Amino acid sequence: MYFKDIKSLSHEELRRFLSDNGHKLYRAEQIRVWLFKLMMQAYEGLNVPAELCELLKTNFRIKSLREEIKTESSDGTVKWLYKTADDFPVETVMIPTETRASVCVSTQSGCAMDCVFCRTGSMGFNRSLEAGEILEQIINVHKYFSKEKQERTVTNVIFMGMGEPLMNLEAVHRACVCLHDQKAFAMGKGRLTVSTSGIAPGIAELLDRNTPCHLAVSLVAADNETRESLMPVNKRWNLTELLKAIDNYLERSGEWVTLEYILIKNKTCTKTAAENLIRLVKPRRCKVNAIVLNGNENPELQAPSEQEVNEFLETVRAKSVQINIRNPRGRDILAACGQLASIPCKAAI
Numbered sequence: 001m002y003f004k005d006i007k008s009l010s011h012e013e014l015r016r017f018l019s020d021n022g023h024k025l026y027r028a029e030q031i032r033v034w035l036f037k038l039m040m041q042a043y044e045g046l047n048v049p050a051e052l053c054e055l056l057k058t059n060f061r062i063k064s065l066r067e068e069i070k071t072e073s074s075d076g077t078v079k080w081l082y083k084t085a086d087d088f089p090v091e092t093v094m095i096p097t098e099t100r101a102s103v104c105v106s107t108q109s110g111c112a113m114d115c116v117f118c119r120t121g122s123m124g125f126n127r128s129l130e131a132g133e134i135l136e137q138i139i140n141v142h143k144y145f146s147k148e149k150q151e152r153t154v155t156n157v158i159f160m161g162m163g164e165p166l167m168n169l170e171a172v173h174r175a176c177v178c179l180h181d182q183k184a185f186a187m188g189k190g191r192l193t194v195s196t197s198g199i200a201p202g203i204a205e206l207l208d209r210n211t212p213c214h215l216a217v218s219l220v221a222a223d224n225e226t227r228e229s230l231m232p233v234n235k236r237w238n239l240t241e242l243l244k245a246i247d248n249y250l251e252r253s254g255e256w257v258t259l260e261y262i263l264i265k266n267k268t269c270t271k272t273a274a275e276n277l278i279r280l281v282k283p284r285r286c287k288v289n290a291i292v293l294n295g296n297e298n299p300e301l302q303a304p305s306e307q308e309v310n311e312f313l314e315t316v317r318a319k320s321v322q323i324n325i326r327n328p329r330g331r332d333i334l335a336a337c338g339q340l341a342s343i344p345c346k347a348a349i
Ligand code: SF4
Pocket: 111, 112, 113, 114, 115, 118, 119, 120, 121, 122, 161, 162, 163, 164, 197, 338
């Protein structure tokens, strides 16, 4: 397998590359400390023989993304627009709270899934990212913290930026393994969340590969007709198939699954929609994260009123279904859910 970014290689692959080229195996560990503990983004200063340094330089990039625009929201959320070496846009969002700093990473440039409420979907698909390009987004946030002298560190990584993670499962798996690796980022499994729009076979594959992550599924709507009108993926894997995959995941992993639900006026925030959601969630070890739809030009897709949201939540909670409403973050810089589309917003101009 050929990678352009050195961070995409697993420990084993790096060792094989070194041994194939006549170098000592222990150098692999040394290089990985340079990449993932010290988070260096140049080969200069790497304490290996000059010949090995040259070999790495001619075979692998150590830095893949160049920063184009950085915008900061009034609520502290920061969004970066990067370009890949072949000039495709990638966005990363850092969402701070008092105790956490979560990074929402992109796994593809653009997205092919075409969800109607999502700006990324409307920009089309460019290409999938390498594991190294995904990891570099997290490294860049670490670097931002140290440059800004913020005494913070990345506590959580959410694979929910541009792209459908399970359509790029190999790279996502590699990134999760590296983030979880004690000798690299050393992040607990519970701090890594992979979110899918509903690629049912990919959910099973996460388990087969033993990918260290928590699973979130963008349920969005709890009946086939509404879901299909909002997410074309539902035509390929409808709710019956998706729920089968979720049930299998719940059974095999013994964990909880998070369901992301979008509250849309007259569609998913009605009494009937609440009853559908209760019916779906009640028998399962799932908790629901509800998000009020972010601003959309489509008149069919509007946010419900506060009263409608409250009534919906009351109906669902009355049946003891665990539902949290997620505060939208970074709306003013188009960094909130479904808003990533490499469009510079006013704050950046
Ligand atoms: S919501 Fe996610 S899966 Fe759907 S188009 Fe947007 S980025 Fe792609």
